[in-house]
Amino acid sequence: MKTAEKLNDIFRTVFENDEINICPEMTAGDIDGWDSLSHVNLILAVEEGFSIRFTERELLTFKNVGDLLRNIENKLGAAGS
Amino acid sequence: MLFYTWPFLCFLLIVLPAFFALRKTPFWLLGLIAASYFFYGWWNPYYLVLIFYITVVVFILAALMDRCPVENQKTNLRARLLRFQFNDRLVKTAFILFILGSLVFGGMAWAGPQTLRPFAGGLGLIMLLMALGALYGSREIWLVVGLFNAGVPLLFFKYARFISENLNAVLSWLHIPAKLPDASALMPFGLDYLLPIGISFFTFQAMGYLIDLYLGKTARERNLLRFANFVCFFPQLMAGPIERAEQLLPQFRQFPAICAQNFTDALSLFLTGLFKKMVLAGWLALYVERVYAAPQTFGAPALILASVAYAWQIFFDFGGYTDMARGVAKLMGFNLVLNFNHPYLATGLGDFWRRWHISFSRWILDYIFMPLQMRWRTWRNAGIALALVVTFLVSGIWHGAAWTFVAWGALHGLGLAGTFGLERSAFYRKRVPKIVKQFFVFTFVTFTWIFFRAQSLPEALLIIRRIFTAAWQDPQIPVLILVLVGLVWIYEFLCESRFQDVLKTGFVRVGIAVLMVLGLFFSSSGGSAFIYFQF
Numbered sequence: 298m299k300t301a302e303k304l305n306d307i308f309r310t311v312f313e314n315d316e317i318n319i320c321p322e323m324t325a326g327d328i329d330g331w332d333s334l335s336h337v338n339l340i341l342a343v344e345e346g347f348s349i350r351f352t353e354r355e356l357l358t359f360k361n362v363g364d365l366l367r368n369i370e371n372k373l374g375a376a377g378s
Numbered sequence: 379m380l381f382y383t384w385p386f387l388c389f390l391l392i393v394l395p396a397f398f399a400l401r402k403t404p405f406w407l408l409g410l411i412a413a414s415y416f417f418y419g420w421w422n423p424y425y426l427v428l429i430f431y432i433t434v435v436v437f438i439l440a441a442l443m444d445r446c447p448v449e450n451q452k453t454n455l456r457a458r459l460l461r462f463q464f465n466d467r468l469v470k471t472a473f474i475l476f477i478l479g480s481l482v483f484g485g486m487a488w489a490g491p492q493t494l495r496p497f498a499g500g501l502g503l504i505m506l507l508m509a510l511g512a513l514y515g516s517r518e519i520w521l522v523v524g525l526f527n528a529g530v531p532l533l534f535f536k537y538a539r540f541i542s543e544n545l546n547a548v549l550s551w552l553h554i555p556a557k558l559p560d561a562s563a564l565m566p567f568g569l570d571y572l573l574p575i576g577i578s579f580f581t582f583q584a585m586g587y588l589i590d591l592y593l594g595k596t597a598r599e600r601n602l603l604r605f606a607n608f609v610c611f612f613p614q615l616m617a618g619p620i621e622r623a624e625q626l627l628p629q630f631r632q633f634p635a636i637c638a639q640n641f642t643d644a645l646s647l648f649l650t651g652l653f654k655k656m657v658l659a660g661w662l663a664l665y666v667e668r669v670y671a672a673p674q675t676f677g678a679p680a681l682i683l684a685s686v687a688y689a690w691q692i693f694f695d696f697g698g699y700t701d702m703a704r705g706v707a708k709l710m711g712f713n714l715v716l717n718f719n720h721p722y723l724a725t726g727l728g729d730f731w732r733r734w735h736i737s738f739s740r741w742i743l744d745y746i747f748m749p750l751q752m753r754w755r756t757w758r759n760a761g762i763a764l765a766l767v768v769t770f771l772v773s774g775i776w777h778g779a780a781w782t783f784v785a786w787g788a789l790h791g792l793g794l795a796g797t798f799g800l801e802r803s804a805f806y807r808k809r810v811p812k813i814v815k816q817f818f819v820f821t822f823v824t825f826t827w828i829f830f831r832a833q834s835l836p837e838a839l840l841i842i843r844r845i846f847t848a849a850w851q852d853p854q855i856p857v858l859i860l861v862l863v864g865l866v867w868i869y870e871f872l873c874e875s876r877f878q879d880v881l882k883t884g885f886v887r888v889g890i891a892v893l894m895v896l897g898l899f900f901s902s903s904g905g906s907a908f909i910y911f912q913f
Binding site for chain 2: 333334337340341353354356357358360
């Protein structure tokens, strides 16, 4: 499964909404229930799902879903190479 | 210079025409700085040094931070120290200047005039820290050095006396004869130790810029005049709103567009603010002050009503100030952020903080809560609860160096930590009636305001004890104030009801404006300083 699809599944599970289709420009305002508290659950689910770990600085700099996805792909790429 | 006083009106009558006259010249930014410095200096010219210091230091440190690579790069400390090999000339120059500065101030602390020694010692230490920053040269170091530098005046002027008093109490309790000097002994040139108005606001704004720059959320401002305006812009200098760099800085790039709509919006904001402050907050204060001056002599109804009245008073006082600040900025074509959004209609404590003092709560949410929450994320809900408590303790202390504010912050933190799970549950969101949730939030918030308003912790506890135990006597509340609170409550509810469109019709708006002007004419409450100026 591609990274974006897997990430989409995680979004659907965390926000309990099977109609979510993520895109790079998406931000917290676009998804119902995505606030600072559910953000933690999302990050934890992503870290568990991809077996990666973000630094706090990275977590504070994500501006949208695209930033998150790029960071995951970079981490997976670095781990795979 | 308070917004509703004659000196401010005269100031505005000179500043506004001058500002618009300079619109086609490159001097409008300089003119705006001069106006802001005059505005602040009117209160205390010596403390202009603080604004100037924060402006220059943060500007320079931001430039130095910008010279460091984003990704951590190993610095060759040995080469820097032994062979004086810096890759960047600016950083090298900064290192030399900071070392020289620390030597000069260190020397002054050692052998300078007696009154200047503590002050020179402090500056020498800061210079040494900055030299270390240049030596290590990473973005993290500059962030820490920058936050420390911007925070030192705030720490000193707001908390030094509180810290030394409390430490001295601990020392005497332990029977240790040592005693820390009072903060006023450290003032240079024998100046008075006064809390600089607005210091908590402009310090947080400058700190926010540094953090945003560190996180790559904003670009560095390369023009010192624009940056100076960002720090000292007079409409929001005294008590916010605390602006974000990416919101306010771009507005100084070019002269704001002039349009009639700005003037009408500005006047309507200013009139609303004036009415809130002079009529509503002013009248409510009369009753609140009478009851809170001698709480032991009043019965439970008076204490309850005075606490409710204070909840509205502080909202109208601070909300009124913010409206006026936004109105003054709008007169010149600048937009300041919304700071209050019907906070007493909140349906949860989290919701309350998204509506009350929004610019400040966003600041503590983004820069204190989020990093802590992320750091403790593996602890799940316990981590969130702890982050909430710590964040709101800081919020309490930000408001003032007193145990009453600590208690107020702790209550909000614990309240949020205890209810965030409930607020997110389907039961609370769908089954509990809205009015019940609003009543709960208002009651809790009003309860916490008792700590905020009381002179001391024992007094706050006395008031709470008397609310539950004292006799039910006549509260002696003027009928006018009861009617006022009732009307305001109805108005607030209408704002978020299905009748809200009625309030927006021209007829109702003109009617409200006329009533506000009449209220201002017949109000004899007089004015007092804004509550939030003390923070």
